[in-house]
Amino acid sequence: MIKRYFQQLQAKLKVEQPALELKQFELFSKMNEAELNIIHELMFSREYAAGEKLYAVGYPMELIFFIQTGEIELSENGELLRSLSAGDVLGFKDLDGSGKRSHKAIAKSEVKLLALSARDLRELRKNPGQLAARLNAAIEAELQKLAERENGETESELV
Amino acid sequence: MGKRKVNWYRIGFRLLLAAVIIAALFFYRWVISYLVAALLLSYILQPIISYLQRWRIPRWAGVISLYLILASLMAWITARLIPDLIAQANNLYQLLQHEEGLSVEMLLNIPFVYSISQYAKSIDASIPGLGLQAQFIGILESALQFLMGLPKLLLENYGSIIGAVSFIFTIPLISFFLLKDWHKLRRSAVQLSSNRYFELSVILINKIDEVVGSFLRAMLLEAIAVSIMASIALSIAGVSNPVLIGIFAGVANVIPYFGPFVGGALAVISVIFSGGSLINMLYAALSMYIVQVIDNNLVYPVVVGKAMKMHPLWVLLTVLAGGWYGGILWMFISVPLVYMVYQMMSVLYSNLKDFKII
Numbered sequence: 001m002i003k004r005y006f007q008q009l010q011a012k013l014k015v016e017q018p019a020l021e022l023k024q025f026e027l028f029s030k031m032n033e034a035e036l037n038i039i040h041e042l043m044f045s046r047e048y049a050a051g052e053k054l055y056a057v058g059y060p061m062e063l064i065f066f067i068q069t070g071e072i073e074l075s076e077n078g079e080l081l082r083s084l085s086a087g088d089v090l091g092f093k094d095l096d097g098s099g100k101r102s103h104k105a106i107a108k109s110e111v112k113l114l115a116l117s118a119r120d121l122r123e124l125r126k127n128p129g130q131l132a133a134r135l136n137a138a139i140e141a142e143l144q145k146l147a148e149r150e151n152g153e154t155e156s157e158l159v
Numbered sequence: 160m161g162k163r164k165v166n167w168y169r170i171g172f173r174l175l176l177a178a179v180i181i182a183a184l185f186f187y188r189w190v191i192s193y194l195v196a197a198l199l200l201s202y203i204l205q206p207i208i209s210y211l212q213r214w215r216i217p218r219w220a221g222v223i224s225l226y227l228i229l230a231s232l233m234a235w236i237t238a239r240l241i242p243d244l245i246a247q248a249n250n251l252y253q254l255l256q257h258e259e260g261l262s263v264e265m266l267l268n269i270p271f272v273y274s275i276s277q278y279a280k281s282i283d284a285s286i287p288g289l290g291l292q293a294q295f296i297g298i299l300e301s302a303l304q305f306l307m308g309l310p311k312l313l314l315e316n317y318g319s320i321i322g323a324v325s326f327i328f329t330i331p332l333i334s335f336f337l338l339k340d341w342h343k344l345r346r347s348a349v350q351l352s353s354n355r356y357f358e359l360s361v362i363l364i365n366k367i368d369e370v371v372g373s374f375l376r377a378m379l380l381e382a383i384a385v386s387i388m389a390s391i392a393l394s395i396a397g398v399s400n401p402v403l404i405g406i407f408a409g410v411a412n413v414i415p416y417f418g419p420f421v422g423g424a425l426a427v428i429s430v431i432f433s434g435g436s437l438i439n440m441l442y443a444a445l446s447m448y449i450v451q452v453i454d455n456n457l458v459y460p461v462v463v464g465k466a467m468k469m470h471p472l473w474v475l476l477t478v479l480a481g482g483w484y485g486g487i488l489w490m491f492i493s494v495p496l497v498y499m500v501y502q503m504m505s506v507l508y509s510n511l512k513d514f515k516i517i
Contacts, residue, residue: 034215041342044349044361052354060513062362100513115357119365127213 022114024087025066027138035131042120047112054090054105061101063115064091070111076103083108091118092139092146193326197333201341202372203379208338222338226331243402263299269434272299359514366506371499377462378413378495384458385409385450389422392446398426399433408447412454414478414494416471419454423447469498 019040022028028036043066048054054065054072065072067088074081074090081103084090094102095118125132125139184191204225211221266272279291337344345364352360386409393401408422426443435443469477474494481493511517 038213044346044357046354046357048354054354055358056515058513059515060358060362060510062365063358115361117361117365119369123209124213127210129213131213 021068022066024068025089026087027089027142030138031131031134035134038131039116039124039135040114042124043114043116045112045114047110048107050107050109052107052111054107055101056104057101059101061091061094061097061099062118064089064095064118064121065105066090066114066116068112068114070113071108072111073106073108074103075106089142092143095121193329193333196326197330197337199371199375200330200334201337202368203375204334204338205341205368205372206376208341218341219335219339222335226335240402244406263296263303266299266303269431270436272431274437356514356516359510359516362510363503363507367503370502370506374495374499380462381454381458382409382412384462385412385422385454388450388453388458389426389447392450393426393443396426396442396446397439398429398435398443398446400429404429408450410491413491414474415469416474417478419447419451423451469494 019033019036022031022036022040028039031039044063048070057076067084067086067090069086072084072088072090074084090105094100121135125136187194204222207225208218208221211224212218216224267276276292276295279295282291283289349357349360349364386406388405389408390402390405393404398404404422404425407425408419411418411421414421423444426447427440430440430443477493477497478490481489481491484493508517
């Protein structure tokens with residue numbers, strides 16, 4: 001009985017840790033909880049209905065999207081580039097470019113995602129300490145994969 | 160194409176929301192100035208708290224630590240400077256509240272003023288009927304009337320001074336909560352926007368952070384730097400009340416083009432009142448000029464970065480409008496305020512165009 005009460009109490013006191021949902025993205029998979037909390041605090045949560053536009057070609061580029069559920073279709077000049085789904089990241093390709101979106105993104109199904117501002121990401125990368133070092137290493141690895149993907153698909157998409 | 164159905168529930172809710180916002184603004188109107196001041200303080204301190212957070216110090220602990228450091232610093236500065244400042248303010252007060260009252264005769268005993276009066280008299284002797292000396296004495300009487308009114312003005316407004324003290328002590332408290340929940344508040348503000356304006360709202364919030372935050376921090380650092388430099392330079396030049404004038408010059412420096420002249424003029428007036436000679440006046444003016452040269456060529460480019468691009472005429476009109484609107488305080492804050500609003504509007508306009516909203 002005491003054990004049951006203790007379990008109930010534990011369940012009541014259980015603190016939700018939304019930052020852990022970032023673990024589903026390869027970019028953050030090697031980070032610890034404290035680091036994930038710092039990044040998660042800077043993120044915005046959004047939901048898009050099927051058919052809703054995330055952005056179009058030429059729009060200012062500020063957000064990097066992390067798809068939690070659903071599917072997103074990318075196109076350029078009316079031509080379908082690819083589809084992205086849960087665990088994929090969207091926006092890295094235009095991060096160091098002209099500051100404008102190079103393609104169009106539309107939700108193919110109902111989509112739930114997290115968004116991180118490019119400015120916040122730059123600030124995180126500039127700061128001294130382990131977090132910036134790990135983040136820079138993870139981003140470099142992912143960008144490397146992006147370059148390799150030009151010749152074939154990888155497990156997780158980073159656009 | 161079918162006619163789009165009007166969603167009366169949505170329209171009704173928006174009207175209700177607008178009514179609630181107006182009612183809230185009316186209800187909280189007395190504390191809006193507190194909130195704005197706390198927000199400005201938060202913008203200045205926010206990067207330090209975020210930096211500490213990256214070193215795993217919780218935001219609440221970061222804010223408290225920073226407050227303790229700032230309070231200790233202010234206590235130290237107060238202990239070191241306040242006795243001097245009180246003495247300097249008393250000097251000025253005694254001068255204006257002389258036993259017999261400040262008279263034109265007293266002013267004519269000041270060597271510099273006396274020499275001008277004598278020069279005017281000599282011109283009068285050469286050109287009969289000119290009355291230059293009488294006109295000069297008339298100007299002195301007008302200036303005296305203004306100066307005599309200053310202490311009275313301060314005493315009559317003691318209620319406002321007490322209000323200002325409570326204002327100063329409440330701001331850090333409000334600012335504590337703003338800084339602690341900075342990211343949550345930012346996220347809540349962005350959540351208000353629809354998906355269509357999501358990225359635009361993030362860009363605008365970032366721009367507000369950038370423009371307001373960096374501008375305020377730069378202005379504060381520049382004011383501190385100019386205050387210290389001016390105090391040192393005026394001390395070397397032998398001007399009386401150097402710290403008081405130095406601080407005033409630092410604060411006045413936030414007004415581009417005209418602020419530096421105010422500080423310089425105050426230094427020269429101080430020399431005149433303390434009976435200094437023409438060469439002392441030149442030293443005072445030269446010391447303030449050197450401070451301005453260092454500020455313009457070293458401090459401003461490093462601290463503020465690119466210069467605040469406002470036409471001198473626009474600055475003049477803004478300062479005058481600020482003065483008419485809310486007195487000396489608004490003369491100081493009107494130029495940075497107008498500059499920040501202008502920056503925000505230009506960013507909003509260019510992004511609305513880029514997102515093809517307008």
